[in-house]
Amino acid sequence: MAGRGHPRDGTGKWCQMGLNERQMTTEDGSVEAAAPRPARILEVNRLVHTFGDFTALNDVSLSANSREFVTLLGPSGSGKSTLLRILAGLELPTRVDALILDGHDVADVPANRRNVATVFQHYGLFPHLNVLENVEYGLRVRKVAKAERRQRALRMLEQVQLADFAHRNIAKLSGGQKQRVALARSLVLEPVILLLDEPLGALDEKLRIDMQVELLQLQRSLGMTFIYVTHSQEEALTMSDRILLMNQGRIVQEGTPEDMFDRPASRFAASFMGMENMFEAVVAEVGPETITVTADGVTFSGIWAAKGAPAAGDRVCCAFRSEKVRIAGDGAPEPGLNRIEGSLESRIYKGKYLDITYRTAIGPLRMREWDAHAVTDEAVRIEWRASQTILFPANEQ
Numbered sequence: 001m002a003g004r005g006h007p008r009d010g011t012g013k014w015c016q017m018g019l020n021e022r023q024m025t026t027e028d029g030s031v032e033a034a035a036p037r038p039a040r041i042l043e044v045n046r047l048v049h050t051f052g053d054f055t056a057l058n059d060v061s062l063s064a065n066s067r068e069f070v071t072l073l074g075p076s077g078s079g080k081s082t083l084l085r086i087l088a089g090l091e092l093p094t095r096v097d098a099l100i101l102d103g104h105d106v107a108d109v110p111a112n113r114r115n116v117a118t119v120f121q122h123y124g125l126f127p128h129l130n131v132l133e134n135v136e137y138g139l140r141v142r143k144v145a146k147a148e149r150r151q152r153a154l155r156m157l158e159q160v161q162l163a164d165f166a167h168r169n170i171a172k173l174s175g176g177q178k179q180r181v182a183l184a185r186s187l188v189l190e191p192v193i194l195l196l197d198e199p200l201g202a203l204d205e206k207l208r209i210d211m212q213v214e215l216l217q218l219q220r221s222l223g224m225t226f227i228y229v230t231h232s233q234e235e236a237l238t239m240s241d242r243i244l245l246m247n248q249g250r251i252v253q254e255g256t257p258e259d260m261f262d263r264p265a266s267r268f269a270a271s272f273m274g275m276e277n278m279f280e281a282v283v284a285e286v287g288p289e290t291i292t293v294t295a296d297g298v299t300f301s302g303i304w305a306a307k308g309a310p311a312a313g314d315r316v317c318c319a320f321r322s323e324k325v326r327i328a329g330d331g332a333p334e335p336g337l338n339r340i341e342g343s344l345e346s347r348i349y350k351g352k353y354l355d356i357t358y359r360t361a362i363g364p365l366r367m368r369e370w371d372a373h374a375v376t377d378e379a380v381r382i383e384w385r386a387s388q389t390i391l392f393p394a395n396e397q
């Protein structure tokens, strides 16, 4: 990419003082101010990608801002990796209206001329090179002088807490350490965007959780834009500024982690974001804040999560989380609470909590109970808040 302000050889080096206030040291040691980097670092408009007659990406548009952590979240086969490979230039899109990176349209620019770097699940390190040589490799290809590339590689190894391992053989590293080397090797090139394809997928759970925090700290301290692919909603919720939820080659919803967790706007999104209770109902009344619905003769209230507004008589889907359900007291329900009678159907011990299913007039309802002693075998009334009940059209997947 003829990226504005990004030298592709060893004649100068951009110092990241924050992505909008950069300077460049030239060969004679003078310092030049760089053009400010645009706040919007990536813009993709109407991307379509096909493999033969199979459409892997269908009318996908997205953007990323400078310093933003954007996650592509979705089930296997939803098109996340294909999208990432197109951003990296490893795959040329079948059709795209615009693919703007750092102010330039790079739709036809090959991978080695785009100022992005990619980290994959399986590291892709060179086994015959030690840690430092692996991190230096990209700078060597770019013909950066030896002293400078060594200094930059060591500085990056410090950032990923591997300075003491600089001369270690790659084969003698743990999975987490290998992934840190892979990160350092990409970051040392100072790309405008780092693309990460399930980078923690090969690590065990404890290490994955530690590395999530480390990755986030690294992204914040470098002030870099990360585009991160995962199928784990927990990983996406922990790290992202913004989540793009993908299904069958489309971005079906996007928002902050809070938006995505609290207000999934379709059956697919609700189910993927872990809403255990979901049932169909008919709109009875549309109020200013809540909407009243009926299902099998029972009346509930909820809030509308999808675009537009429903009308009385529309078929909708209601969803709420099992951890929001609790056993009701004896008195009349407080305003803003939905309530229903239930009888115990099953309970599953999960260590820290119990997953309990109650048989009710609208079907089985799940409740997560943290106090194992609170559960009795008797019939109960269970309740949950209208404000935590989301509604969306029943006819959209």
Ligand SMILES: Nc1ncnc2c1ncn2[C@@H]1O[C@H](COP(=O)(O)OP(=O)(O)OP(=O)(O)O)[C@@H](O)[C@H]1O
Binding pocket: 051, 054, 056, 074, 075, 076, 077, 078, 079, 080, 081, 082, 083, 231
């Ligand atoms: N080279 C290819 N040739 C044909 N079909 C492909 C090719 N690459 C990907 N696909 C198909 O495109 C769809 C999207 O694949 P992609 O790898 O992008 O999904 P994903 O969301 O990253 O899945 P996973 O999480 O399993 O990696 C899948 O149905 C896949 O089989």
